[in-house]
């Protein structure tokens with residue numbers, strides 16, 4: 001019985017679920033961690049009924065795929081004013097915004113940084129882009145921005161989330177210049193040697209590797225190892241584009257809320273500014289260096305400064321050579 005309870009708890013992280021006794025009879029209680037999530041509280045005598053109540057079978061008027069668990073990519077899409085999110089995502093995202101309303105603005109500033117960085121690198125003559133942790137398609141996508149500068153640019157989108165992959169394959173113009181690859185950044189060596197990726201990316205030529213708003217979903221050891229492998233893998237003349245939440249200056253309460261919001265589906269690690277700077281070791285940082293995400297070569301004079309929600313961004317160029325990369 002306790003094994004089953006553990007499984008239901010793992011399947012519905014948006015709920016606190018426990019067993020208790022009432023008038024000598026055991027019962028199960030699920031209470032939403034987020035005030036907007038429906039149902040809010042469920043009490044049942046058995047676990048199967050509890051599972052049904054939290055994850056109802058499709059029926060008239062019900063969304064057949066609405067999940068009970070918030071998802072990183074869909075919450076981000078909600079903050080970007082996208083349309084691919086469900087009640088559980090909105091509830092979790094709103095729970096963060098209750099205390100930190102500026103999070104949505106920082107998410108939009110991050111997406112704008114991504115477009116500026118891609119444009120910058122494309123203008124430097126790089127014609128291939130590897131977007132690791134690409135997220136749900138959000139206009140302008142990397143290939144659209146790159147093509148505005150170089151219509152022949154090739155782009156590989158990588159994510160480990162089946163939800164993202166399904167949307168990306170359905171919505172992106174997947175052709176011989178754009179592909180979507182299932183892969184986990186934590187398996188960096190295998191990922192970079194994957195034939196689906198090397199079929200599009202010429203590893204002997206300069207490439208732009210994007211690790212934008214994803215490294216904070218890895219443990220510090222995983223993130224450091226993944227970045228080091230990418231730096232080594234990139235040919236001279238390549239660019240590394242990174243943005244990540246930082247603990248330097250950020251209110252620790254935000255990091256606590258984000259951990260709660262993602263419900264254990266991923267770690268949320270806020271690295272210090274100097275740890276993020278170390279990801280560019282051996283590369284030449286493009287001006288203005290490692291700065292708040294909105295301040296990297298901004299298109300407008302408007303300041304988005306949020307002293308308690310900080311996201312750092314930088315673009316590094318690999319100048320020195322390397323022997324041919326071995327996985």
Ligand SMILES: C[S@@+](CC[C@H](N)C(=O)[O-])C[C@H]1O[C@@H](n2cnc3c(N)ncnc32)[C@H](O)[C@@H]1O
Nearest residue numbers: 073076133134135159160161184185212213214
């Ligand atoms: C916040 S979104 C960022 C999307 C896009 N890079 C941007 O900045 O606009 C983070 C994405 O990283 C993906 N992700 C998280 N951990 C990952 C991992 N270990 N391997 C691959 N993708 C990962 C998530 O599924 C999600 O789609």
